[in-house]
Amino acid sequence: MFHAFSTEISAFLLKVHPGHAANTSSKGNLTIELDNGNPYFYPGSTVSGNLIIEPKKPLDFKQIEVKLNGLGEVRWSETHGSGEHQHTEHYSAHEDYTRQGIVLVTSDGNYKLPSGRSVHRFQFTLPQNIPASFEVSGGHVRYVIKAKISRNGMFADLKNEILIIVLGYLDLNTVHGAKEVASGSASMTLCCCCCASRPIEAKLTLDKTGYVPGEYIKIHGTIANMSNSSMKGSSCSIIQSVKQIATNKSRTVTNSVAKLQGPMCGRNLNVQVSENLQVPSLPPSGLNFCNIMTLEYLLELRVHTPTCHTTLRSSAPIVIGTVPLIMDDNYMGYSPRTDSNYQQQSQLTSTPTPPNYFDWAH
Structure with missing residues (x-):
């Protein structure tokens, strides 16, 4: 096996199981599951799957939503001078490639998520003209699916996210x-x-x-x-x-x-x-x-x-x-x-x- 592409991408990819991500809390499980467990996509293709919610008891909520965000970012710092003249300059830039969202369920406060398992479908379409996923020291291009159950009052929201890989193409x-x-x-x-x-x-x-x-x-x-x-x-x-x-x-x-x-x-x-x-x-x-x-x-x-x-x-x-x-x-x-x-x-x-x-x- 060849050397890893970079330590940054190795560490980042290992945070997320490809095609499947589960978040377990005292309130229950919130799982993002891609169709066929496949995290690889070309620009223009459809990204679909299920949001699986398994509360341990009926759960108050305001809204359940799933988002697909694609963004690029560079960020680094440089130190100049010495002694009392030393100072640090920060440099950064970012750009968005896609921001899509779906509200799956809403509640006016009178409805609770029942305990047990419920499955909610989601689907997005990637734009055609987007860059491939990429990780390097001080920069990245990432595509992430994020799920959130917004709670009422002072209750903490339930969240989860999964990385997908957009593949480049060059003949x-x-x-x-x-x-x-x-x-x-x-x-x-x-x-x-x-x-x-x-x-x-x-x-x-x-x-x-x-x-x-x-x-x-x-x-x-x-x-x-x-x-x-x-x-x-x-x-x-x-x-x-x-x-x-x-x-x-x-x-x-x-x-x-x-x-x-x-x-x-x-x-x-x-x-x-x-x-x-x-x-x-x-x-x-x-x-x-x-x-x-x-x-x-x-x-x-x-x-x-x-x-x-x-x-x-x-x-x-x-x-x-x-x-x-x-x-x-x-x-x-x-x-x-x-x-x-x-x-x-x-x-x-x-x-x-x-x-x-x-x-x-x-």
């Missing part, structure tokens, strides 16, 4: 340049005692730019160490780069979402890099219809230099999609997963089977 065959070779190069010198070494160079080449989860990226490259110092090692990583756009400032957050170790490189040596790195479950590039975050990916070759020196990084841009490229018969890079969420990944259909986004949480 790589429609992306300009997705079939083109991707490459990158970088060089540096080691400076010790005011004396610069001969250069260290890293070059990498990928046979194409576009990939889908489950596919292997064929990495070819060279590390030319012309210095008199041996390198500590090398690695290849898929880097997720997220630009977060607040009201009056922006920042970029990067995460390594998949990684493997590369070859060692001694002094005055050239080393060939030939690795296959499988793409884990990831949302597609772009994060379309989100105006406060953009999402890009890089394949990065790192050369780990001796202590006290900066790591040398050579990178090439890649595009992550959900529908794979149609390549020549001799291209063998795609190795589909065997679980049910990947079985149709290589088929070009109007509704491709999505990757299992809950792989992030394992």
Whole structure:
């Protein structure tokens, strides 16, 4: 199993059982249950299920309602200055993608919910032009179903909520340049005692730019160490780069979402890099219809230099999609997963089977 997409999304997803959420209190149970227990949806699809109420005794209430909220948010703080001049600036932005609500039952105070089990249907339709669900440090796109029984007087309301996952869609065959070779190069010198070494160079080449989860990226490259110092090692990583756009400032957050170790490189040596790195479950590039975050990916070759020196990084841009490229018969890079969420990944259909986004949480 690949590394989790991020610790933030892992922690958040594990708070909610996919497709089912129950809240038990001294007053009884309030459960949100999605049809077929399925928490995955495409934009434009119908979200339906049951609100199950099980009071332990007749319950006073004013209103029972269910809401579907979709929103994006970025939020972070930065500290500037020092001593008595130190201050903290806060940056944030948010946007709504959908706000829908259904009032299931109302009461004028003369009617109580009877004890026992009652089931109430709800249904929403997701808008077409909304971004995929996404979690990263300092930002998120979330879609949440919330249920509430509003109580009379001083009694506390009963509440529950469940997360649903909106899947992104990106056909790589429609992306300009997705079939083109991707490459990158970088060089540096080691400076010790005011004396610069001969250069260290890293070059990498990928046979194409576009990939889908489950596919292997064929990495070819060279590390030319012309210095008199041996390198500590090398690695290849898929880097997720997220630009977060607040009201009056922006920042970029990067995460390594998949990684493997590369070859060692001694002094005055050239080393060939030939690795296959499988793409884990990831949302597609772009994060379309989100105006406060953009999402890009890089394949990065790192050369780990001796202590006290900066790591040398050579990178090439890649595009992550959900529908794979149609390549020549001799291209063998795609190795589909065997679980049910990947079985149709290589088929070009109007509704491709999505990757299992809950792989992030394992």
